[in-house]
Every structure is written in C-alpha cells, then in structure tokens.
C-alpha cells in the first residue's frame with residue numbers, strides 16, 4: 001500500500017463535491033498514514049462532527065475548515081478557513097446562504113444545459129450530490145453518466161467551462177469578504193491553490209490587509225518552481241505556508257490523501273495565528 005504524509009489540510013467529502021462520506025474519507029486518510037486532517041468542504045461545516053467521530057478511535061486529529069470560493073476580477077481565488085467552529089450559528093447562517101446560492105446557480109445551469117439539448121435532470125444532479133453543497137462537479141458527473149463527455153474532467157473544459165453557453169457565474173463573496181468572514185468567526189484564512197488566482201501579486205497584499213494568515217504553497221499540481229515562488233511570497237508577506245491534497249475521491253481532481261508533504265510545524269503556526277488574532 002502506498003503511504004502518505006501525516007498532515008493533509010485540504011480534503012473534500014460528500015458534504016460538498018467529494019465522493020466519500022466524511023467517515024469514509026477520514027478512514028481512508030488514516031489508512032494512508034494521515035494523522036492530522038482538515039475537512040475543508042465548500043461552504044459547509046456539516047461534515048465535521050461525523051469526521052471527528054470517525055477520527056476518534058483512529059487517533060486522528062480533525063481540523064474543522066471550509067473552503068470559500070469567491071467571485072471577483074481575480075479569477076478563482078479560494079479561501080480556506082481553518083479552525084472555524086461548526087457550532088457557530090452565525091457562521092452557519094452565512095454558509096447556508098452561500099449553499100443556497102450554489103443550489104440556485106446549479107438549477108440555472110441545468111436549465112441552460114437542457115435548452116442546449118443535454119438531457120440531464122435536476123433530480124439526478126441532486127441524487128449525485130446526496131445532500132452536499134452543490135457545484136459544477138455534480139453537473140460534470142451527470143453529463144459524464146449520460147455520455148455527453150468522454151470523461152468527468154472533460155466536462156470542465158468543454159460543456160460547463162467558464163466560457164461555455166451553459167455557464168452561470170456564482171453569486172457569492174469577494175476574496176476580501178471570505179477572508180473577513182473567516183476572521184470574524186475566529187478562523188485562520190489561507191489562500192488555496194494560488195496558481196488559479198489572476199494577478200496574484202496584486203491581490204495578495206490586499207488580502208493580507210484583510211487578515212489573510214496563510215498561503216497554500218504545498219499542492220499536488222504545483223511545480224517545484226511554483227512552490228518555491230509561493231514560499232517566497234509567504235516570507236515576503238508573513239504568511240504561513242499551508243498545503244493539502246484537495247482530494248475529492250473522484251477522477252483526477254486533486255492528489256491522493258496525504259500525498260503532499262506539509263511541514264509538521266504548520267499546525268502550530270496556524271494555531272498561533274488563531275490565538276493572536
């Protein structure tokens with residue numbers, strides 16, 4: 001069996017667009033050697049309790065987290081909020097609003113796809129999501145099942161790509177609002193996979209002012225040169241280098257659990273930012 005590294009700070013379950021239940025995800029990560037795992041489902045903390053329950057007998061520590069996708073001129077700026085509290089009712093209210101927006105967006109994309117001749121149904125998309133926060137991955141799965149795309153990943157490049165006629169942009173937070181939301185609720189925000197951000201060097205100092213604490217330097221798709229660049233940016237801006245697999249359990253999206261090396265001191269550094277906020 002291939003072994004992973006002990007820390008993974010970016011994983012997705014069925015509560016958003018991953019393929020495994022939180023408990024299955026935690027057991028699989030533990031099998032791979034992961035000892036500290038952040039469950040970072042999009043716009044939800046609803047899987048955290050199940051993950052913690054499953055992690056207990058395995059001696060694994062779960063860091064509650066959520067990944068907030070944002071909408072702005074800076075492209076795909078995703079913010080990981082670590083150490084947020086699943087019992088924080090005010091935060092849950094904000095996250096529920098984001099999930100409802102996700103639902104409306106997916107509904108509109110289903111309508112557009114149907115108008116374009118793709119015979120997929122909202123019912124099937126909801127079945128695929130199994131109650132999780134809806135997103136394009138669920139549409140990709142529905143299109144793939146019906147044979148409209150040769151692979152799940154292909155759907156993102158073609159039928160539901162950003163420049164496709166079926167695409168509907170999301171209504172949501174700006175990157176600054178995402179960072180502020182994490183901070184307001186006691187979380188420690190880190191910028192996820194910075195390679196997807198447009199004009200990163202322009203955005204980063206602005207996010208730091210808003211309260212950004214980390215930047216995801218260690219990521220499966222990063223080249224050694226890009227990792228080194230992110231580490232330089234982290235040093236320049238006083239950010240904690242974070243990392244994770246972005247495992248979804250579906251096709252090639254993300255690396256395997258624990259497949260990305262993250263320095264062991266990362267957790268303490270993140271916790272210290274939590275205390276000194």
Ligand SMILES: [Zn+2]
Pocket residue numbers: 067078192193
């Ligand atoms: Zn992301």
Ligand SMILES: [Zn+2]
Pocket residue numbers: 010012067246
């Ligand atoms: Zn992710």
